[in-house]
Amino acid sequence: MRQFTxxxxxxxxLVFFLALPFTWAAEEAVEEEPLEIITMxxxxxxxxxxxxxxxxxxxxxxxxxxxxxxxxxxxxxAEAVLEASGKILADPVIxxxxxxxxxxxxxxxxxxxxxxxxxxxxAQLVAAVEEYESLEGCEKIVKTVETHIxxxxxxxxxxxxxxxxxxxxxxxxxxxxxxLLFFLETYPDRESASLxxxxxDRIKIxxxxxxxxxxxxxxxxxxxxxxxxxxxxxxxxxxxxxATARFLSLPGKPMLLEGVLPTGEDxxxxxxxxxxxxxxxxxxxxxxxxxxxxxxxxxxxxxxxxGFEVVGVCTDGGGGAVRNFINRTTLPDGDxxxxxxxxxxxxxxxxxxxxxxxxxxxxxxxxxxxxxxGNVVRxxxxxxxxxxxxxxxxxxxxxxxxxxxxx
Numbered sequence: 001m002r003q004f005t006x007x008x009x010x011x012x013x014l015v016f017f018l019a020l021p022f023t024w025a026a027e028e029a030v031e032e033e034p035l036e037i038i039t040m041x042x043x044x045x046x047x048x049x050x051x052x053x054x055x056x057x058x059x060x061x062x063x064x065x066x067x068x069x070x071x072x073x074x075x076x077x078a079e080a081v082l083e084a085s086g087k088i089l090a091d092p093v094i095x096x097x098x099x100x101x102x103x104x105x106x107x108x109x110x111x112x113x114x115x116x117x118x119x120x121x122x123a124q125l126v127a128a129v130e131e132y133e134s135l136e137g138c139e140k141i142v143k144t145v146e147t148h149i150x151x152x153x154x155x156x157x158x159x160x161x162x163x164x165x166x167x168x169x170x171x172x173x174x175x176x177x178x179x180l181l182f183f184l185e186t187y188p189d190r191e192s193a194s195l196x197x198x199x200x201d202r203i204k205i206x207x208x209x210x211x212x213x214x215x216x217x218x219x220x221x222x223x224x225x226x227x228x229x230x231x232x233x234x235x236x237x238x239x240x241x242x243a244t245a246r247f248l249s250l251p252g253k254p255m256l257l258e259g260v261l262p263t264g265e266d267x268x269x270x271x272x273x274x275x276x277x278x279x280x281x282x283x284x285x286x287x288x289x290x291x292x293x294x295x296x297x298x299x300x301x302x303x304x305x306x307g308f309e310v311v312g313v314c315t316d317g318g319g320g321a322v323r324n325f326i327n328r329t330t331l332p333d334g335d336x337x338x339x340x341x342x343x344x345x346x347x348x349x350x351x352x353x354x355x356x357x358x359x360x361x362x363x364x365x366x367x368x369x370x371x372x373x374g375n376v377v378r379x380x381x382x383x384x385x386x387x388x389x390x391x392x393x394x395x396x397x398x399x400x401x402x403x404x405x406x407x
Contacts, residue, residue, distance in 0.1 A: 042084045048091060052098075055084045059105045066112050074112055081109035100137060107132065107141050111148045118156060119169045125149055143187060150180055150195055157214075158202035173214060177221050184225055193234060196222060208380050212248050219245035243360035250376040255279070255368060256358060257311065259342035260350045262323035267342055274372055275307045276393045278386075281356060281366040283316040284325045289365040292383055297335045299390055306394055307372065310339040315356040315364065319343045369393060 043050045058081045065074055085106035088094065094102075110128050113121040129145045132138045157176050159168040180199070184192050196218070203214050219241040226238030257279065259267050278296065282289035296310045314322050326337045347354050355361070367386075369377045371393055381389045 042080055042087070046087075048088060048094065048098075051084050051088050052102075055081055055088070055102065055105050058084075059108065062108065062112055067115065070112075070116050072116070074116055078109040078112045078116075081105055085109070096137070103132070103135070103138060103141055107145050111145065114148070114152055118152060122149075122152065122156070122169060125152075146183055147192075147195070150176075150183060151198070153179070154195065154199045154202055158199075158206060160206070173217060177217055181221055181225060184222070188229065188231075188234075190233075193226075193237065196237070208382070212380065216245060216248040219248065240360050243358060247359035247361070247379065250359075250368065250379055252375055254374045255370060255376050256353065256355065257342075257370075259313070259344060259347045259352045259355065260319065262319045262326060262341055262343055264319055264346075266350065267340060272309055272311070272370075273374070275309045276303075276372055276390060277370040278308070278310050278390065279313060279368040279370065280310065281313045281315055281361045281364050281368075283364050284314065284321065285316065286364045290329070290331075292365055292367075293337065294332050294335065295383060295386060296339065297331060297333075299387065300339065302387070303390055303394055308390060308394060312337070312339060312341040313344050313355050313361075314341055315344045315361060317343070317345060319346050 043054055046054070058077045061077050062074060062081070085102050088102045089099065089106075107128065110121070110125050114125040125145065126149055129142060129149060132142045132145060153171055153176050156169050157171050157173050159165065161168060180195060183195070199218060200215070203211055203218070205211075206214065223238050223241035223245060226234045226241060229235055229238065257267075257269050257272070257277075261267055278299070280289070280292065280296070282292075299308060300310060314325075317325070322341060322343050326341060329337060331337070342355070344354055344356050366379075367381055367383075368379050369381050369389055371377045377393050378389060
């Protein structure tokens with residue numbers, strides 16, 4: 001059996017699980033019991049009382065061990081709860097209270113199984129929520145099960161192969177985002193919106209190409225939902241998602257590049273016309289930003305006469321602070337910052353748009369490579385391949401070049 005171990009679940013996910021409105025976590029301390037795989041036998045022909053006691057005992061065991069001790073030792077317990085619950089629910093004369101009590105424990109067992117082995121049980125959990133939707137009075141159960149479908153789904157759509165899970169279960173990301181959007185529209189509360197934050201945090205740790213593609217999908221699909229909200233916090237989230245989509249969809253489009261220089265003078269974007277431009281969003285307190293700057297010196301030395309330019313956009317500090325930073329900063333080999341720097345903090349005072357806000361640049365450094373036609377060639381190019389990227393943008397290959405290479 002392919003296991004989805006607790007190491008695959010982030011700490012924030014576990015905290016979230018324990019904070020759900022429909023939680024069965026026992027208050028007593030976890031007992032240090034053996035974790036061997038045991039076989040649970042449901043009472044054959046047992047009375048309703050016997051079945052209830054059996055489910056209650058297994059449910060308490062699951063609560064003591066979940067989520068901190070996920071593993072195959074819980075599978076037999078959870079499956080036994082499902083079997084015994086099925087027998088209880090098949091009785092047509094049980095009370096509504098007893099039925100709801102049983103459904104809660106059945107749902108919990110299904111959630112536990114999905115976390116232990118999503119490859120085997122995740123689809124069953126998805127099917128189960130449809131069953132609960134058809135039952136009267138199960139609205140809280142529906143929301144909790146659906147929340148865990150999405151919470152676990154976030155882990156699955158952002159998972160990468162590792163030693164414990166060499167072939168993680170893959171979900172269709174577009175369909176997953178559609179499901180998340182439907183959930184947000186059905187339950188427009190702060191708890192539901194927090195799922196988006198967790199999804200964004202998980203996406204951020206993915207490789208750049210995968211990260212940007214997934215984040216663009218999230219931003220484009222979810223921003224309209226938040227923008228139309230009556231809640232100010234949600235609308236702000238919507239604006240940021242909209243700005244993220246604007247940035248990630250830049251390739252093939254022109255990028256707004258305006259503002260003021262540290263001297264207080266307006267920057268003239270016409271000076272960049274016909275040039276290949278590398279834009280760096282940076283902060284004075286950002287060490288990785290400064291580490292990239294010697295690369296810019298080399299690129300300008302190598303390609304400056306061929307129509308290459310660098311433009312920095314400093315997202316922290318006013319004009320005086322940025323000017324002092326430039327004057328006192330010496331790069332390796334005694335080089336200095338000689339390329340134009342836009343002071344983004346001073347943009348609105350001069351009647352310009354804050355570029356960091358326009359493109360939701362919240363972490364630096366961020367690089368954007370612009371071609372001679374003024375359209376963005378690439379966002380977030382790799383620093384290690386930057387020289388090659390700039391060279392290929394300055395001297396693009398033609399069909400004749402390819403024919404010459406073949407000869």
